[in-house]
Amino acid sequence: MKPFFGTEHDVIMLTCAGTGALEAAVVNTLSPGDEVLAVTMGSFGDRFAKIADVYGAKVTRLDVEWGHAPTPAAVRAAAAEITGLKAVLLTHNETSTGVTSDIPALAAAVRDAAPDALILVDAISALGAVPFAMDAWGLDLVVTGSQKAWMAAPGMAMAAVGPRAWAASETATMPRFYLDLKRHKDTAAAGETPWTPAVAVMYQVDEGLRLMQAEGAEAIFARHEACAAASRAGLAALGFELFADERYYSRTVTAAHVPDGLDWKSFNGTLKERGLVLAGGQGKLKGRIFRLGHLGSVTVEEILGALATLEAVSIEHGRPVEPGIAVAAAQRAALAAGGVFSMTVAGTPA
Amino acid sequence: MKPFFGTEHDVIMLTCAGTGALEAAVVNTLSPGDEVLAVTMGSFGDRFAKIADVYGAKVTRLDVEWGHAPTPAAVRAAAAEITGLKAVLLTHNETSTGVTSDIPALAAAVRDAAPDALILVDAISALGAVPFAMDAWGLDLVVTGSQKAWMAAPGMAMAAVGPRAWAASETATMPRFYLDLKRHKDTAAAGETPWTPAVAVMYQVDEGLRLMQAEGAEAIFARHEACAAASRAGLAALGFELFADERYYSRTVTAAHVPDGLDWKSFNGTLKERGLVLAGGQGKLKGRIFRLGHLGSVTVEEILGALATLEAVSIEHGRPVEPGIAVAAAQRAALAAGGVFSMTVAGTPA
Numbered sequence: 001m002k003p004f005f006g007t008e009h010d011v012i013m014l015t016c017a018g019t020g021a022l023e024a025a026v027v028n029t030l031s032p033g034d035e036v037l038a039v040t041m042g043s044f045g046d047r048f049a050k051i052a053d054v055y056g057a058k059v060t061r062l063d064v065e066w067g068h069a070p071t072p073a074a075v076r077a078a079a080a081e082i083t084g085l086k087a088v089l090l091t092h093n094e095t096s097t098g099v100t101s102d103i104p105a106l107a108a109a110v111r112d113a114a115p116d117a118l119i120l121v122d123a124i125s126a127l128g129a130v131p132f133a134m135d136a137w138g139l140d141l142v143v144t145g146s147q148k149a150w151m152a153a154p155g156m157a158m159a160a161v162g163p164r165a166w167a168a169s170e171t172a173t174m175p176r177f178y179l180d181l182k183r184h185k186d187t188a189a190a191g192e193t194p195w196t197p198a199v200a201v202m203y204q205v206d207e208g209l210r211l212m213q214a215e216g217a218e219a220i221f222a223r224h225e226a227c228a229a230a231s232r233a234g235l236a237a238l239g240f241e242l243f244a245d246e247r248y249y250s251r252t253v254t255a256a257h258v259p260d261g262l263d264w265k266s267f268n269g270t271l272k273e274r275g276l277v278l279a280g281g282q283g284k285l286k287g288r289i290f291r292l293g294h295l296g297s298v299t300v301e302e303i304l305g306a307l308a309t310l311e312a313v314s315i316e317h318g319r320p321v322e323p324g325i326a327v328a329a330a331q332r333a334a335l336a337a338g339g340v341f342s343m344t345v346a347g348t349p350a
Numbered sequence: 351m352k353p354f355f356g357t358e359h360d361v362i363m364l365t366c367a368g369t370g371a372l373e374a375a376v377v378n379t380l381s382p383g384d385e386v387l388a389v390t391m392g393s394f395g396d397r398f399a400k401i402a403d404v405y406g407a408k409v410t411r412l413d414v415e416w417g418h419a420p421t422p423a424a425v426r427a428a429a430a431e432i433t434g435l436k437a438v439l440l441t442h443n444e445t446s447t448g449v450t451s452d453i454p455a456l457a458a459a460v461r462d463a464a465p466d467a468l469i470l471v472d473a474i475s476a477l478g479a480v481p482f483a484m485d486a487w488g489l490d491l492v493v494t495g496s497q498k499a500w501m502a503a504p505g506m507a508m509a510a511v512g513p514r515a516w517a518a519s520e521t522a523t524m525p526r527f528y529l530d531l532k533r534h535k536d537t538a539a540a541g542e543t544p545w546t547p548a549v550a551v552m553y554q555v556d557e558g559l560r561l562m563q564a565e566g567a568e569a570i571f572a573r574h575e576a577c578a579a580a581s582r583a584g585l586a587a588l589g590f591e592l593f594a595d596e597r598y599y600s601r602t603v604t605a606a607h608v609p610d611g612l613d614w615k616s617f618n619g620t621l622k623e624r625g626l627v628l629a630g631g632q633g634k635l636k637g638r639i640f641r642l643g644h645l646g647s648v649t650v651e652e653i654l655g656a657l658a659t660l661e662a663v664s665i666e667h668g669r670p671v672e673p674g675i676a677v678a679a680a681q682r683a684a685l686a687a688g689g690v691f692s693m694t695v696a697g698t699p700a
Contacts, residue, residue, distance in 0.1 A: 015365075015366055015367050015370075015504070015505055016365055016366055016370070016528060017365050017528070017545035017546045017547070017548075018545070018546065019527075019528050019544075019545040019546075020365075020366070020528040020545070023527055023528045050527070051527045051528075054525050054526070054527045055525045055527075056525065145546070147546065153548065153549060153550035153551075154365070154546045154547065154548055154549055154550075155365060155505040155506075155547075155548030155550070155551060156505075174525070175404050175405045175406065175524070175525065176404070177369075177373055177400070177401045177404045177405075178366060178367070178369050178370040178373045178401075178529070179528070194369075195367035195368070195369040195370070196367045196368065196369075196495070196497065196504045197367070197504065197505075198367075198503065198504055198505030198548055198551065199503065199504060200503035200504075200505070200550065200551070201503075201505060201548065201550070201551075
């Protein structure tokens with residue numbers, strides 16, 4: 001897994017959801033009263049901030065308008081204002097809005113303003129599907145989850161822990177036991193976990209990694225790029241206004257506005273009947289946006305199928321759509337984005 | 351699952367190992383500085399005590415010699431000595447020693463000495479396989495894990511929470527987020543979990559429960575009783591001294607001493623070659639005992655098979671064993687214990 005994190009440091013496997021790994025990132029490195037800057041651009045950034053708050057950190061929030069990404073200048077300014085800043089919480093890919101932030105630029109801004117601050121990153125919903133370079137970008141702790149790019153069932157989360165984070169864990173006084181990363185590191189040396197792991201999920205992650213190694217990182221990244229481009233082009237051709245700032249489109253999930261006047265409940269009900277499951281908006285975006293996921297084993301063929309269904313149901317519900325327009329636009333976009341349509345996996349299951 | 355807990359209260363599903371549920375029991379009901387009596391008779395009791403300690407409870411330990419169970423008198427005396435006792439931690443079945451404590455008697459002793467103390471019970475490794483009556487016994491919070499009697503893969507843990515525990519959670523100040531039971535209760539009302547659950551394990555637990563309902567609680571309990579009796583009789587016939595106090599033998603795991611003079615590493619290596627995996631001792635019992643598990647889908651037929659292998663390997667390693675003695679003794683004991691040999695499951699998978 002280390003090449004996908006872009007790290008030579010430890011990757012710890014926890015039996016929990018991604019949220020548990022976010023909690024591990026906080027409680028293993030911080031003490032109550034520590035100054036924390038939580039940069040949030042959606043529901044998951046809010047959750048990360050909330051965890052630090054619950055465990056007694058002194059949290060300053062930098063709230064970015066949902067659909068947008070934080071700018072390095074804003075992060076630099078916010079970090080510079082906090083005396084004794086101990087950690088900055090960043091979201092790599094905000095699933096609730098379909099936005100991917102520019103982590104290397106944000107990390108450089110933090111280092112510039114507060115060289116000693118830890119940089120803790122929620123990379124749950126894109127790591128493995130897009131290029132990532134934890135060590136080169138100077139990140140201290142990065143987390144992801146089994147059910148994302150790794151194509152396994154949910155139940156395990158992974159945390160990559162750099163030397164500054166390990167050093168911080170030696171003095172961090174937030175209480176921890178089940179999610180204690182040091183206990184996991186110590187037992188990992190003997191090929192064990194401190195508590196019973198979700199071993200069936202572990203085997204799945206192992207198989208996911210085998211598939212990913214067979215496909216190759218560049219091919220995986222290109223396939224996600226093509227799926228994302230096809231999704232955006234297809235939704236736009238269907239008259240759905242995309243939600244995210246176009247400079248920060250996610251390559252793993254695309255969000256679009258629910259158009260004024262569309263009876264979303266009825267429309268979405270028909271989609272479900274045809275087998276297409278979209279995600280609704282979270283938090284303050286509930287009922288205002290919908291989201292099309294394209295992470296993991298997804299292919300452009302599947303995106304074209306989803307768009308074909310959306311096209312058919314749009315026509316059925318009286319939306320002014322020219323038959324074929326969405327799939328044609330998606331196809332052109334996928335080709336322009338590199339044309340990696342399918343998973344190209346060599347070899348047979350181990 | 352409620353009938354197996356013997357409760358009409360809430361059963362919360364968490365995505366974590368059993369240890370995570372032990373942590374949930376502590377952090378959702380207690381505050382730092384609270385007086386806690388930790389009754390421990392082995393590794394898992396020690397772990398429960400350690401969790402309370404890590405989160406700042408004032409922990410008084412009642413240590414019972416490993417292989418033995420706590421007496422109601424000792425628990426009553428220990429509870430009576432602590433002013434303002436807030437909670438008592440009990441282990442139902444201590445997997446590390448093969449001992450099951452008398453929870454209803456211990457709970458009555460606690461209620462006698464400290465009527466207001468919460469009773470938090472680790473019932474991970476036997477609940478579902480033996481009779482249990484949380485509400486009738488006056489227990490406040492009881493936890494178990496998916497990979498035990500429920501016959502699923504590890505990755506989920508269940509916590510039954512009574513009204514006194516819920517009331518305590520309203521004032522408990524130990525920090526919690528991922529393992530916050532209230533958040534789970536609130537989302538359960540809408541058929542959801544607050545974070546992504548280990549959904550594949552959840553389906554397995556559901557199927558395990560279907561099998562358990564089809565077999566029936568009484569038949570399950572009788573099958574475990576027969577497996578335990580067969581295990582004890584077979585091991586004794588092979589000359590292995592049983593480890594646990596015979597008044598408190600576990601019905602889900604049997605521990606025996608490694609005999610003086612036996613080269614355990616070599617003996618166990620041969621067992622593994624023949625496909626029989628025994629567990630070693632934990633903590634201070636490492637190298638001193640071995641354990642034969644009989645929990646979940648296990649049958650007397652399988653126990654007889656395990657004993658036949660132990661018998662054959664004993665002979666091979668020069669131990670003085672009469673061929674057939676262990677399986678015959680086990681068979682007689684299983685018959686005397688009720689004679690439920692197999693899982694008797696009606697119906698087909700849903």
